[in-house]
Amino acid sequence: MAKVLVQEAPFDAGAETAALSAGRADVGGIASFLGICRGDDGLAAMVLEHYPGMTERAIARIAAEAEQRWPLTGCTVIHRVGRILPGEPIVLVLTASAHRAAALESCAFLIDWLKTRAPFWKREEFAAGTHRWVEARAEDDAAAARWAAPDA
Amino acid sequence: MRVLYFAWVRQKVGVAEEEVAPPAEVRDVAALVRWLAERSPGHAAAFADPRQLRAAVNQDFATPDHPIAANDEVAFFPPVTGG
Numbered sequence: 001m002a003k004v005l006v007q008e009a010p011f012d013a014g015a016e017t018a019a020l021s022a023g024r025a026d027v028g029g030i031a032s033f034l035g036i037c038r039g040d041d042g043l044a045a046m047v048l049e050h051y052p053g054m055t056e057r058a059i060a061r062i063a064a065e066a067e068q069r070w071p072l073t074g075c076t077v078i079h080r081v082g083r084i085l086p087g088e089p090i091v092l093v094l095t096a097s098a099h100r101a102a103a104l105e106s107c108a109f110l111i112d113w114l115k116t117r118a119p120f121w122k123r124e125e126f127a128a129g130t131h132r133w134v135e136a137r138a139e140d141d142a143a144a145a146r147w148a149a150p151d152a
Numbered sequence: 153m154r155v156l157y158f159a160w161v162r163q164k165v166g167v168a169e170e171e172v173a174p175p176a177e178v179r180d181v182a183a184l185v186r187w188l189a190e191r192s193p194g195h196a197a198a199f200a201d202p203r204q205l206r207a208a209v210n211q212d213f214a215t216p217d218h219p220i221a222a223n224d225e226v227a228f229f230p231p232v233t234g235g
Contacts, residue, residue, distance in 0.1 A: 035235055048234070049159055051227060054211035079234060091235055111235055119208070119227075120234025121159035133160050136231035 002063030002075035006055050008082040013092050020074040020096040027073050029100040031107035033093040039086030044127045048081045048090070051119035055079075058118045066095065066110050070102040077110065079120065109147045116144040153222055155188065157198070158229035161205065164198035173222075181207045182216035184226060198228070206231055 005011070013034055021027040037046045063075050074096040084090055093110045097103040122134040156169045178187045182202070189199035199205065207214045208227040220226055 050234070051156070051158055051208070051211070051229070054208060054227070057211055115235035116232065117213075118234050119158070119229065119232050121230060122233045123159070133230065134233040136233055140235075 002060065002067065002077060004056055004059045004063060004076075005078045006050060006052075006059070006081060007078065008080060010080070010089065011078045011092055013089065016076050016078065016092060017094055020076065020094055024073070026098060027096045028098040029103045030074075030094055030096045031100070031103035032095075033091070033107050033111045034089055035091040035111070037084045037086050037088050037090055042127045043086055043124055045086075045125045046084045046090070047123045047125060047131075048079075048084060049121045049123065050079075050081050054119050059114065062110060062113045062117060065113070066106045069109070070095070070097060070106040072097050072102065072106060075106070075110075077114070079114070079118070081120070112140075112143045112147060115140045153220070154225045155184075156225065156227040158227065160230055161198045161228050164194050166192070166194045179219060180216065181209065181214055181218045181220060181226070184220055185216070185228070188228075204230060 076094040078092045095103045095106040125131045157165045174187050189196050
């Protein structure tokens with residue numbers, strides 16, 4: 001059962017990573033993806049909106065799919081919402097397994113599907129006071145399609 | 153029926169959510185889009201190009217032909233951009 005959190009507060013990636021192997025001897029590796037807010041084009045802040053309730057369900061479903069496909073000993077997904085400044089972390093995906101391949105592959109799978117199947121929307125705020133909604137990218141759809149679902 | 157709007161769809165409609173009672177012939181998501189578009193200029197702007205919209209029924213992604221019922225929670229939003 002994955003740990004899934006959607007929150008405004010920053011998270012402690014080190015503590016979350018340590019928690020996946022604490023008190024157990026069957027974990028051979030932990031893969032991580034830490035998504036960070038870039039400051040492209042004079043970006044002042046990123047504001048992340050989500051669909052409370054559906055977001056947590058969607059992430060839990062994606063994590064359950066990962067746990068079905070790979071032999072994981074643990075999985076943590078934390079996604080921040082609200083106002084995030086350049087340089088600040090946005091999302092953390094951790095996967096733990098006995099062996100590295102399962103951890104690395106499932107981590108890539110989780111972030112690829114998260115980007116296309118979890119209801120988050122990013123709005124960019126610029127120093128000049130303008131703002132724009134980030135548009136979905138075809139590259140993200142292609143990345144997610146690499147892991148084609150049996151039911152898709 | 154509870155209808156929720158997110159991101160620029162919410163901004164164009166002007167509200168985050170509303171209770172609506174569409175007539176019985178509005179049976180699926182596509183019909184609801186056409187019906188909602190008549191409610192105000194803001195709705196019309198938000199629903200002008202259904203290809204730009206995604207929908208969820210009771211918090212699961214739904215296609216335009218997905219059936220809807222009086223007690224459903226239906227949401228409209230742009231393609232997602234998280235991660």
